Amino acid sequence: MAEQMIELNVTGMHCNNCALSIHKLLEKKGFQNIFVDFASEEVKFSTTDDSVLPEVIKNIEGLGFKVVDDLNLNNEHFYEKVENKFLFSLFFTIPLLLHMVLPWHFFHNPIVQLILCLPVFILGCMHFGKSAYNSIKGGVPNMDVLIFVGSSSAFIYSLIGTIQNLGPDYLFYETCATIITLVLLGNAFEKRSVSQTTSAVKDLVKIQQVTANRILNGETEIISARDVRPGDILQVNQGDKVPVDGDVLSGDAAIDESMLTGESIPVEKTKYSTVIGGTIVQHGNIRMIATKVGSNTVLSQIIELMKKAQSAKPPVQKLGDKVAAIFVPVVIGVALLTFGLSYWLFDVSFQKALMHAIAVLVISCPCAMGLATPTAVMVGLGRAAKNGILIKGGDTIEAIANTKYVVFDKTGTLTTGKFRIQEIKTEIDDIEKIRGLIFSIEERSNHPIAQSLVRELKSLPLKKVILKSVTEQKGLGMRAEDIEGNNYFLGSGLKSNKADNGADFNLFLYQNQQLLAQISIEDEIKPDAKELITQLKKMNIIPVLLSGDRKSKCIQVADAIGITEIHAEKLPEQKLSIIDLYKQKGKTVMIGDGINDAPALTQADVGVSMNDASQVAIQSARVILLNTDLHSVVKFLQISKHTLITIKQNLFWAFAYNIVAIPMAAIGLLNPMLGAFAMAFSDVVVIGNSLRLKGKKLR
Structure with a gap:
């Protein structure tokens, strides 16, 4: 039988020793992955047999605590409130x-x-x-x-x-x-x-508790956001909270996403834009289709994190x-x-x-000792979340202390990830076919380079190609096959003698191992990158650039922002060994955003990922920066340091x-x-x- 996680809401715990007594009870019963937190009134453990649950609840209540279905609906009786007991x-x-x-x-x-004295003593006994x-x-x-x-x-x-x-x-x-x-x-x-x-988690949970205007057969009905299903059509008006994640079908709106990113300027949303549950429509109105509901929404995942x-x-x-x-x-x-x-x-x-x-x-x-760490961690995590920084573990805060190296990926991290094609040098005369091949291959990738190329090529004349399969190779590029059986490779990882290996060209397109085109692209450095590197140096942290991109491009970026340690043209497995070398010399933080960064993010003492990163990178990292502003990196280091001091x-x-x-x-x-x-x-x-x-x- 598959192992499953049991979650219980337990009231009546008021110190660390209360939590320890429940922990010890569950340990004696042989459960795994036990977590008991008196502050959030949560008890979790994993078991392969959920039929033991009624007995476990009985045992926990036998210790003097109370198991409830929903903490929000659990209203204490007048005589149960500790404030009233004190006044009595x-x-x-x-x-x-x-x-x-x-x-x-x-x-x-x-x-x-x-x-x-007797009434007070009896109350004390109870x-x-x-x-x-x-x-x-x-x-x-x-x-x-x-x-x-x-x-x-x-x-x-x-x-x-x-x-x-x-x-x-x-x-x-x-x-x-x-x-x-x-x-x-x-x-x-x-x-x-x-x-x-x-309060940080409670505030986020409150954001979820909204109503939604569902459009059904031309009629509008008001339902709870919890009852929205994928595919439902919803109307969201000015002043409303977006109930769930989805895509805009019609309308225009300026949406305040500060609860997610910390960015106070509203974001303009039009047809096909993605909207996130919990954000607020400041101006305009939209009709949207629900895509992610319940525990799949971004907000639910943040709460779980x-x-x-x-x-x-x-x-x-x-x-x-x-x-x-x-x-x-x-x-x-x-x-x-x-x-x-x-x-x-x-x-x-x-x-x-x-x-x-x-x-x-x-x-x-001993209460003060038990409260010392969880209260500081909760306030620290709450402050980080309000600044658009999601930290996946209280232990991450201690892992970040005394950081010696911060290792940066280049593309999409220090640079905007918005690329422009400088030049396409073709080996055949049909430029529209070349553009069509590049577009058809790259639209299947979520890498920043690929997305930028697709955005730019969309507005140019091109001949789209029907592809049978497309696969992404970490750190190399994209492989594809069309319906006629031709094999393609587009990336920086393979170069033939025919390719111009100078600094001008970074991407190469091959058909059946024959070079079709060389593409020169340029990337823009983020405006706050230089200031971030200066601040890190003031904090006695050594910045390092670790990228799969060409050496000339890496040197160009590093020189512009003040990084002296550079590792260029590295594949994912090479990135791993470089992170290992730095870890031996001191605490190492890795900041990246692509699939090729995922192993290095996992390997570092702390992996930090950008919100617009690939899902793999987000899952591999221990910290997610919801705001792509690089100042979040310094803010994260400062919050971690001050939480540990506290x-x-x-x-x-x-x-x-x-x-x-x-x-x-x-x-x-x-x-x-x-x-x-x-x-x-x-x-x-x-x-x-x-x-x-x-x-x-x-x-």
Whole structure:
């Protein structure tokens, strides 16, 4: 039976340890390719037997989480919202705290304090106790174990003091209530902040949720974009969002494609133009035919790429995950040791020793470690996506750090890919036949040279040739056969002695191995190429030109923009070995756009592809630049660098906080209430630092 990917939406996860407990459960059951993300509330795994799904859902819900069909339709009940739980607790906690500063004897009564604390404690048991029990059952004790043990210790100790009437020294009801209230406040902050870090994907999903005007038998009906099928005729008016990908049948419109490319200038669309779902019609109106719908649209693929990118953990995160997994048992051990040493060795009173131990439990926070990396990665990926840069993996961000070489393909990357024919030198008198052969062969290719030649030849007199088959050879050219059995080759890869091998001619057309024509073409350098190379050099990155084109053409482009390292006339397999050589000397990024670049894009530490590249190149690359503006390359390097800096800052603060806070709590410098506040604050600091990346000035 074929392996298939199962995707579940799971609510109730609020830290990395929650995700780890589900991960461990699925691992024990022997599933593969497991991905659990608490921030996006997604669980994925692959299996060959989907009949086990009901049992898996039952087991996940047995851990205290909830599996839902659609996160957008999952409305939490009033009493389930963490914000409402916090407000409920606060209502009872404020009077408990007031008795410490106000001389109202009524609040000093142990029974009154018990009555005020009890609702908060019960809520804490339901919220933290249930999660703590389920996490221990799952084999990965989470943060809630520490909160539950700490608050319960304070409550039980106070309850014994109340029953035995031992006096005010034995009453710590306000400690129990304040711990629960402050941690709920931290959870509320965390929930709001995490939802902001995942906003990039949520924004894209919202773009998909539109209606479409379908034309059926001359009548217009309004349907959801989800119900559009390939071949449907749709009317899109000014101000509407294009519902799905398709081709324009009639009409003219200026369409804002900034959500896809980051380019703010609207693009003019006329008959036969391609339009993309989610883009907005600013002026005019069009009638279109749907070509790609559902998960096949460009927008759906972008959303899927973003989700996959968030799931790929950078190596730096694995350290945080390992620490978080063993953290809770270690902290419980430290708390017990603190109590033992304080009470028996340093002769501290039982109450103080207990408060020290509770403070250790409450102040320890593996949540900050678990949040450190995913929040920064999500904000970084979101910022990149808004700049028209799609990054296929969170681990790509770390792979790009300390880049030493950026290797460029020439055609379509550093140059516009729009070619002009300078000259056609023919061996026969029939120029229209030669043009017709070139046109018929090249219209079957999506290489930038081929597309430019087809565009130019379309307007000239030519005799089209009916071809039986056309195949593309990576790095060489095109082979074709006509209905009469003649074989043709058009490309730069084969040259006979009859060919003029000077710098003037780059393409050669053969019929049955006899030279028919030599074609001289010129390509225009992108206006921002020189500035890009200058910026890379300022960043101490060495630019390299690696092309299958002729040496003279490569030198001409390299000299114009300032590249000194040139490798010309290279076939795909030769490009691979050159990338390997650079990888041995330092981190190497390859930027290309053609089929012949695909192996090199895969081989490089990070492959970057242009949006107008071949589908093979896009699939081979780990980064796709939706905007053909070369400034995107620098923007991508800057976003990656600053995301990694943010991750390291987050991990530093998370570790430093615990290294300083736990010993301070153990020696009695922090009481449990202050500890609960500091713990909530540590999460907010880490998430706040990640969110800073949204608007941070990149240098």
